[in-house]
Structure formats: structure tokens, C-alpha cells
Amino acid sequence: MQPKFLEVFLESTEKFGTLYGPVVRNDILTYDKAQNAAELVPNLCEKTMIPAKKLFHPMRFDMFKFDENGFVPDYSMIERRVVVGLHPCEIHGLLTLDRVLGSAPPDPYYMEQRKNSVIVGWSCAVCNNALCKSTNTDMIQEGFDLFFVDVGEFYLVWIGSSIGYDMIHEKEEFFDDKVTHEDLDAYTEWRKKRNASFLKSFNFDNMPDIMDMTFASEVWSYFADKCISCGQCSMVCPTCNCYNVTDQFDVTNALKGKRERMWDSCMFADYSLVAGGHNFRGARADRLKLWYTHKLKAYGGEFGKPGCVGCGRCVEYCPVDINVLTISEALTTGEVPKQ
Ligand code: SF4
Ligand code: SF4
Incomplete structure (x- = not known):
């Protein structure tokens, strides 16, 4: 997909849920509801201070109301969302939370929000303190519906679910399913440059x-x-x-x-x-x-x-x-x- 189509494509995902992603609030980049797709586009490669877990496991919320007759769960915070801009480490983070909070007995609040969320992952600008190469979490093969790799002149888009296919069908004129050798060369070059840009490393195996x-x-x-x-x-x-x-x-x-x-x-x-x-x-x-x-x-x-x-x-x-x-x-x- 060409970068010029991104904003319109993100707007078209509205029917799958409310758009969330990295936006600037009070001069700080944070995951939040986006007013529109244009607000998200400049921030997609950057890392927020607070990770995306806040959208699924909120900092503070009401669990239930109670009285002498019992309790009534409050699921009012759950909504259908399209969460855009999750980097590989963020998606690995959510998969880790799934294992913990999804284990019996599962956390109903977290699991409901997960079920109601579409994940659109995004390649990152490697940050100075990134250790994801050392933890083998710099790439991602699962846990997303779509994943965009920003190669520069175009986005290489991986489809991870049937919902991902449905989203692409909304604007299929923006996508070209014929991947050429030149495209693959550009992707290989992008990976080489990216692999060479990590400043920190450690062997955590032991x-x-x-x-x-x-x-x-x-x-x-x-x-x-x-x-x-x-x-x-x-x-x-x-x-x-x-x-x-x-x-x-x-x-x-x-x-x-x-x-x-x-x-x-x-x-x-x-x-x-x-x-x-x-x-x-x-x-x-x-x-x-x-x-x-x-x-x-x-x-x-x-x-x-x-x-x-x-x-x-x-x-x-x-x-x-x-x-x-x-x-x-x-x-x-x-x-x-x-x-
Ligand atoms: S390790 Fe650092 S960030 Fe964590 S509680 Fe101690 S001082 Fe705070
Ligand atoms: S580098 Fe590892 S331990 Fe440190 S905040 Fe990230 S995931 Fe947690």
C-alpha cells in the first residue's frame, strides 16, 4: 500500500470499531481514542511511555456494583475497538498478558476487551534502549489482524486473520497482492538496516x-x-x-x-x-x-x-x-x- 492511502484506509476501518492508537495528549504520546485517523498517522512508528496494555487492562475502573442482594458486574468500559500502531514488542506483551490473565479463572474484563479488539500492528523506529532483538521479540508472526511494515516507499501488509481480510476488502483498490522481487529486495534491505540499528544487546538465555x-x-x-x-x-x-x-x-x-x-x-x-x-x-x-x-x-x-x-x-x-x-x-x- 502507498503511504498516501493510509489515512483514508484507517478511516474506513470505523465499521470494525472505534479507532484507538498512539496520539499526543498534553505533549505526551499515549494510547487513546483517536479523534480521527490523521491524528494517528504521524505517531505510528514511535513508542509511547505507557504500553498498550492500558487499553485492555485499564489503570483504574469499576468492576461491579453491590448491595445486600448481590453484585452486578460493570462491563460498560468494553467496546469494539480497532487498535492501531502496536509494535512487535507490544503485541508480544499482549500475548504474554493473554497467557496470564486468560489462565483459569480468566479475567473477564481483560478477555472481553481482547475479544472485542482488532489489532493493526506497525513496524517501529528502533529506539535507543530497545532490547527486543535480544529477547527475540523484534518481529511478530501472530497476535494481529493486520501488520504494516513501513519499508519507506510503501507498506508491506501482513494479514493475520479473516477480519484482516475483511478490512482490506473495504478498500482493496489500495492494496496490490502481487509482491515483486523489487518489493522483497526493499523488505530485505529494510530488515538489514533495522538489524544493524540496535544499540543495546544482551544474551538472556542463561x-x-x-x-x-x-x-x-x-x-x-x-x-x-x-x-x-x-x-x-x-x-x-x-x-x-x-x-x-x-x-x-x-x-x-x-x-x-x-x-x-x-x-x-x-x-x-x-x-x-x-x-x-x-x-x-x-x-x-x-x-x-x-x-x-x-x-x-x-x-x-x-x-x-x-x-x-x-x-x-x-x-x-x-x-x-x-x-x-x-x-x-x-x-x-x-x-x-x-x-
Ligand atoms: S527499580 Fe527503579 S522504577 Fe522500579 S521501583 Fe525501583 S526506582 Fe522505581
Ligand atoms: S524491557 Fe522488559 S522488563 Fe523492561 S519494561 Fe520492557 S518488557 Fe518490561
Whole structure:
């Protein structure tokens, strides 16, 4: 497809759902409902601070209303959506969340929004902190309805589902199904350039074993002294999915109210605080170990794939340089980063 057709094509997908994607709000690029396709087009290759998980696993929402007779689930946030601009790491992130939140018992809110969403993936401009080549998540073969590769002069479009075919049928005059040798050469060149543009890399293959062998390492106390327990790493990570719930009671009737759900982080000091005042992970080092054990070992053991999709956000946003790269390097070498 030629880039000049993109805006009209995206407008034509309206019948499949409300258009969502990376838009600028208050000078920040974020996933949100788009006012129109033109708002999305300039941002499709760029990375947002908060990943696309926010569209499926919202930061805060009402789960249900309750009274003395029982409860009524609130699914008002679920809508049919066309979510555009998801990069390979974002789609891998959603596939990871599917394994976690889709496991029995499935999370009905997340799963309903997933079922009601069409995914239009997009190739990215490799960012400085990208680790997706190292985590084998720089390309994607599943988890999308359409996937656009921005080769430059044209978009190479992969179709991943029957809905993807239906979307293309809406504007089939924009698409050419005859792929030439020149097109393939352009794609091969694009991949070569892209592969050469990664600035950071690490071999994560041994990390499950290294996590086992370094449980008592001094490295943990070094990072624990620096960590400020802000939880930023969890908020920006596409595979973090912990949440808390609180009940809001009606001031006129103590049996009536609603339950709210909001993102939480195992990096917060009170995350493992239980009745009676005992805290299973009161020490920052224990919380860091939990977070990184999940990413680098436990997810892989349970689901066959690591919990890190290499998006680089923890590298970018932790205020004290604690991230999947600094932790993995320090645990592997036994040396902490130089100041
Ligand atoms: S590791 Fe960094 S981002 Fe995460 S809680 Fe600690 S200081 Fe905050
Ligand atoms: S651990 Fe860091 S690099 Fe890996 S997916 Fe989470 S935020 Fe991205």
C-alpha cells in the first residue's frame, strides 16, 4: 500500500470499531481514542511511555456494583475497538498478558476487551534502549489482524486473520497482492538496516539459571539501596499486570457500593503487607528479586516464554538505572555498574 492511502484506509476501518492508537495528549504520546485517523498517522512508528496494555487492562475502573442482594458486574468500559500502531514488542506483551490473565479463572474484563479488539500492528523506529532483538521479540508472526511494515516507499501488509481480510476488502483498490522481487529486495534491505540499528544487546538465555544461583548475591543489596520503590518500572512494563481492588461504600447505605480496580506494583512497600501487619517482602531487595525473577525466570518456566519483551521502557524510565539490562549484567558478571 502507498503511504498516501493510509489515512483514508484507517478511516474506513470505523465499521470494525472505534479507532484507538498512539496520539499526543498534553505533549505526551499515549494510547487513546483517536479523534480521527490523521491524528494517528504521524505517531505510528514511535513508542509511547505507557504500553498498550492500558487499553485492555485499564489503570483504574469499576468492576461491579453491590448491595445486600448481590453484585452486578460493570462491563460498560468494553467496546469494539480497532487498535492501531502496536509494535512487535507490544503485541508480544499482549500475548504474554493473554497467557496470564486468560489462565483459569480468566479475567473477564481483560478477555472481553481482547475479544472485542482488532489489532493493526506497525513496524517501529528502533529506539535507543530497545532490547527486543535480544529477547527475540523484534518481529511478530501472530497476535494481529493486520501488520504494516513501513519499508519507506510503501507498506508491506501482513494479514493475520479473516477480519484482516475483511478490512482490506473495504478498500482493496489500495492494496496490490502481487509482491515483486523489487518489493522483497526493499523488505530485505529494510530488515538489514533495522538489524544493524540496535544499540543495546544482551544474551538472556542463561538468566533463568543465573537467577537461581544469585539469590544471595550482594548485587541485590546494591540495587536495593538505590531503588526508591516508585513502581514506575511496573507501570511502564507491557507484561506487568498486578492490580489492587478497593470497595467504595455508599455514605447513606453501608451495604451498598462499588468495587474499583487499579494497577498495583510488587515494588511498592505495602504490596505484600497482610492482616496482622506482617510484610512478606518488607525489604526492597526482596521486592526487586520478585520482580526480576518473574521477568527472567518464572514466566518462562510457566508459559515457555520470558516475561520481558525487550521494549526498553524500564531502561528509559527507572530514575536510578535499575532495569532488566543493568540487573542481568550485574548478576551475570558479579560486578555492579560503575557510578
Ligand atoms: S527499580 Fe527503579 S522504577 Fe522500579 S521501583 Fe525501583 S526506582 Fe522505581
Ligand atoms: S522488563 Fe523492561 S524491557 Fe522488559 S518488557 Fe518490561 S519494561 Fe520492557
